[in-house]
Amino acid sequence: MPDPASPRAAADSHGVTLADVAEAARVSLATASRVFSHPQLVRESTARRVHEAAERLSFRPNLLGAKLRAQQTRILGVMLPTLENAVFAECWRGIEQAAMAEGYSLMLVTSGYEAARERERVEYLLRHRVDGLVLTVADATRSAVLDQLDAEGVPYVLAYNQAAEHGSRHSVSVDNRTSACEGVQALIAAGHRRIAVVSGAFMASDRARQRYAGYEDAMRARGLQPAPPVNLPSHIASNAIHTGARIGELMGAPDAPTAFFCTNDLLAIGLISDLKRLGLRVPRDVSVLGYDGIALGTLVEPPLATVVQPNADIGTHAVRQLLTRLHAAGERAHATITLLPHALRVTGTVAPPPKTATPLL
């Protein structure tokens, strides 16, 4: 029996098109297509023939063609500040899982907290005709990117950024202010009165500001004087040199704080090292409370006390909410602000303040 219908290279799957499969299966292109997209519309025996041919030729559908035709890509764009902060890496896990479960692909870009890069990267995603976006911007209250997205009517859901209550933006986050307030209340409950706040690039981060506001709430509620935030140049305290100096200064003062509230966990871990280098013991001499609840915090000893966000869940919910929006296209449902539950993990690096009133340094 002579080789029937031998279309081009059989080994190289690249280049095998649905037309080739159709030809090999002796059906029309339309039928071959239906076998994959609407199997119920085609006779079972035909379908089998097509599948066999596809198998034999190692056919791999070219999604580009389908997407171009369909006018929707089933790709979601994701923009996160960085993956080097575990918060976002954990969130990515949730995003990926949710997207895959719904048959959506992802394009990821990182902005490095830079507004210019935010614009460029989003434009990039948009050119790829992503159906929608999940993103975390440095500051949602003044974001060129979000304004543009709004103007163009591109569907997006914010993750971590907590949308303004009466605005039109969708977001998934914890309640930054309330949760931070509760964290600081726990510090106060442990006996602390002089509590400092350490933050990274304060003015550039809406969350940092919201968490600071929570700190103020907690302090004021107890008649305590909030201290201005200690702003570190980086979000991830990589240059411990400068940080150490700032902290040393602070701890040398007569009214040195007995506890620190850091606006993220990485900052807290860096701070703890700085304190140790200064000869201070955590939590015996100074307490430290973080924010984020990254897994790493439970790996260090003592375990990092922190305000825990459900990071993977934030990703999962953001994707689900975006997909809901996409599928309910047209219906101008008003802004959905999802506040996921936070938790307090007050152990390890938080303890009552030392009895001595004298400065420790």
Place this chain on the structure above:
Amino acid sequence: MPDPASPRAAADSHGVTLADVAEAARVSLATASRVFSHPQLVRESTARRVHEAAERLSFRPNLLGAKLRAQQTRILGVMLPTLENAVFAECWRGIEQAAMAEGYSLMLVTSGYEAARERERVEYLLRHRVDGLVLTVADATRSAVLDQLDAEGVPYVLAYNQAAEHGSRHSVSVDNRTSACEGVQALIAAGHRRIAVVSGAFMASDRARQRYAGYEDAMRARGLQPAPPVNLPSHIASNAIHTGARIGELMGAPDAPTAFFCTNDLLAIGLISDLKRLGLRVPRDVSVLGYDGIALGTLVEPPLATVVQPNADIGTHAVRQLLTRLHAAGERAHATITLLPHALRVTGTVAPPPKTATPLL
């Protein structure tokens, strides 16, 4: 003057095609296209008209059309085990930077070290017609995914996996065995003789095995007896409960190790916590050496001693090497195995062993 050429909705950029721009600029579709792809082929005044029209209509090129036509997507697929290990998050930074610099986009998927997911995710990327892949597989010595990729002739470059010397695979990594050997030699030089190895999911990771081999090399070279590896269930030591028990057992023995070599930094950080919980001080009672050189290691106190890989560089080089391969299409250049320089950071958690010969626990 009446509104000249008013094509569809002006505000919604979605749906504005190059044809609309061409019409508005009163040129042909081809010319409009050339303005963007080959500007030198078109008169400047014409180009300006087209740009103006594009601007006015907020035209955004649909990359899908271009890609379909071009038969290459300029998208690179990236598969990493997880982003929750900072090693890969740092690597991603290098990958993204290199890809963007060359005008390539990225699709990222994570495999969670699972072979089944590896296959599924790669298939996914292939359907998107990525031009090539940068990936880290759990075990390159027996990988269904790589076999498939080889069979289909899909261009890829391994990152972290160190390709077999006389094989046909391209890889970018450090020399795992040699670098691990040097790390352990440093431990020996510090005076340690009883050195244990802690590894995650040993048999599933080629790198863990190579690093263990390096440990054996170092031990044997000094006439010391290598101990079998302590295999932890996870790569990222999340369940400190079991780990702690194993370690306690080990440290209670009369010939307890005085130093540990961990096959990655996260494991090392978890181990240090376990040791502290056992009442042991690091490095005074026990020394710990990690492997990876993640930024986090420098944030803890004492700073983690470790074998440093240039993580971002690994990503950058992998991308560049892949692009070189893609551009040199056809020429069957033989396998390029890039070994990037590693470094030793032997401070902080490594010190000479304690003088006492009696068990510490």
Place this chain on the structure above:
DNA sequence: GTGAAAGCGCTAACAT
């Protein structure tokens, strides 16, 4: 149940 044909947005011959 199946086939023929149009078209998604773009680029690149090929003409002029």
Place this chain on the structure above:
DNA sequence: ATGTTAGCGCTTTCAC
């Protein structure tokens, strides 16, 4: 320098 046209791989009316 610019226009005409074909076609990338796929899905989907619309006929039959």
